[in-house]
Amino acid sequence: DIQMTQSPSSLSASVGDRVTITCRASQGISNCLAWFQQKPGKAPKSLIYAASSLQSGVPSRFSGSGSGTDFTLTISSLQPEDFATYYCQQYKSYPLTFGGGTKVEIK
């Protein structure tokens, strides 16, 4: 199975900050990487697919990059509604696997 490791597991940031979350795959997954946002008590929301493509309706302050084993999710200017937990997921091979999550909290 492909293991997905996210870092950090949590971070504190202020509105307006630039935030970067990293995700590492245990083996190469090309660009088969998605990012999700989840708020407490809610279902996950798809943000990014193919490592760097924004889902329709997702604000442009979100961006993704990477290929192979190392990926990043960047929020260019953190907004109040962005405080949530973020997950990466590989869809290169079965079983599909998620990272452990990164909780973005208010400083």
Add this chain to the structure above:
Amino acid sequence: EVQLVESGGGLVQPGGSLRLSCAASGFTFSDHYMDWVRQAPGKGLEWVGRTRNKPNSYTTEYAASVKGRFTISRDDSRNSLYLHMNSLKTEDTAVYYCARRGGNYVLDYWGQGTLVTVSS
């Protein structure tokens, strides 16, 4: 508007069975692969399994943790997805989400989830 609505969760004893349903609307259900993903209380997301569509013979994939105990099925005439869960364990306690695999190969729409609690 795409909607996915899960139902069927509840309290079940260890060793018991349960069937979850997911009612889909707002898109051509039969075109899409459909997944189940779960989340134990306070934990991260865990993929459970997938059913492909008719052109791909409705074949399925499962996580090792549920293989042989859980079965995913679908009824395209009812726009419905199912998760049949047998031999339930306490570690199966989770919110279960159904999700649609979109044209870009990712899970682009999710239901609100249904809670399954396995406890004596």
